[in-house]
Amino acid sequence: MQKSLRIGQILYTNVLPVYYYFEQAKFEDRIAFIRQVPAQLNLAMAKGEIDMGPISSFSYAEHASQYVALADLSVSANGRVGSLFLFSKKPIEQLNGAKIALTNTSATTVNLLKIILHKFYDYEITYVTQEPNLAHMLQDADAALLIGDDAITAERTAGELHVYDLGELWHRFTGYSMTFAIWALRREVIDEHFALIAEVHASFLTSKKKTKANPGPLVDYVCTHFGGTKEEWLRYFAGLQHDFGEVQRVGLEYYYRCAAELGLLAAPATVELWQADGHKTNITLAR
Structure with missing residues (x-):
C-alpha cells in the first residue's frame, strides 16, 4: 500500500x-x-x-x-496571460518561413503557438527546442517562446523586440478562454x-x-x-x-x-x- x-x-x-x-x-x-x-x-x-x-x-x-x-x-x-510570450525580432506578420526557438519546459503553450501560426496565420515554420534563455535562443532564431517566470523576467528587458501574449492571440482568433x-x-x-x-x-x-x-x-x-x-x-x-x-x-x-x-x-x-x-x-x- x-x-x-x-x-x-x-x-x-x-x-x-x-x-x-x-x-x-x-x-x-x-x-x-x-x-x-x-x-x-x-x-x-x-x-x-x-x-x-x-x-x-x-x-x-x-x-x-x-x-x-x-x-x-x-x-x-480569457485573453492576456502575462507569462506566455513570443519574443520576435520582427512583427508576427513577417514570420512566415521563420525559425522559432521553443522552451523545453512546456507542452500546452508550445502546441498553442503551432496552432496559432499554422491554423490561423497559415505559416510554415521551422522549430528548435532549447533551454529557456532568451539571449541564447535568439542567437540563431527569428523568435523565441518562453513561459512562466522565465517569460515574465524576459519581458522586463525585452527592449525593441516584438512581444506577443499567446493568450491574447488565441482569444483574438477564437473568442475562447x-x-x-x-x-x-x-x-x-x-x-x-x-x-x-x-x-x-x-x-x-x-x-x-x-x-x-x-x-x-x-x-x-x-x-x-x-x-x-x-x-x-x-x-x-x-x-x-x-x-x-x-x-x-x-x-x-x-x-x-x-x-x-x-x-x-x-x-x-x-x-x-x-x-x-x-x-x-x-x-x-x-x-
Whole structure:
C-alpha cells in the first residue's frame, strides 16, 4: 500500500494562489509535494511517479484515459496571460518561413503557438527546442517562446523586440478562454485515497478563495522572491483564472480539436471532472 499521496507543484508563480494558503501541516506525512517545471511534471505523472497535481493541459489530453481533472482548478485566462510570450525580432506578420526557438519546459503553450501560426496565420515554420534563455535562443532564431517566470523576467528587458501574449492571440482568433494547466488525478489512486483526495482538493479550493479575497500577502511574497512591483503582480494575478468550469472546458476542448486537426494529438480529447460528494463515497464524472 502506498503510504502518502504524491502531489505535483509547478515551479512557477502562476499556481501560487492555489498553494499559498494550502494547509500542509494538516496533512503531516499523508502527502508529499514534488516541485518541478511543467514538462517534468507531465512526465512524472505519466510514469505514475505523481498521483495528482497541475500538469500541462496538452499532457492531460495525451493521457485522458488514465486521468480525471479536479473540478474548479486550472491555470486559465480569457485573453492576456502575462507569462506566455513570443519574443520576435520582427512583427508576427513577417514570420512566415521563420525559425522559432521553443522552451523545453512546456507542452500546452508550445502546441498553442503551432496552432496559432499554422491554423490561423497559415505559416510554415521551422522549430528548435532549447533551454529557456532568451539571449541564447535568439542567437540563431527569428523568435523565441518562453513561459512562466522565465517569460515574465524576459519581458522586463525585452527592449525593441516584438512581444506577443499567446493568450491574447488565441482569444483574438477564437473568442475562447484558454486553459494552460489542469489539476489532474490518476484514476488508479482514487479508491485507495478517496477521502484524502477530497480533503486535499477542498484545501486547494480554500487557498484559491482566500488568495482571491485578499491577494496582498501573496503579492508581497512574490515581490520579495521574484522582484517586480506590487502593481505588476496584482495585475498579473487578476488576469489569471484558477477555476475550471464550462467556459474553460469549452475553450480547452476546442484547443484539443485544433491540435488533432494539425496532427499534434492523435484524437480530440474531452475532460472528465472529479468531484467528491460530501455524503457519498463515489465520484462524479461530468462532461
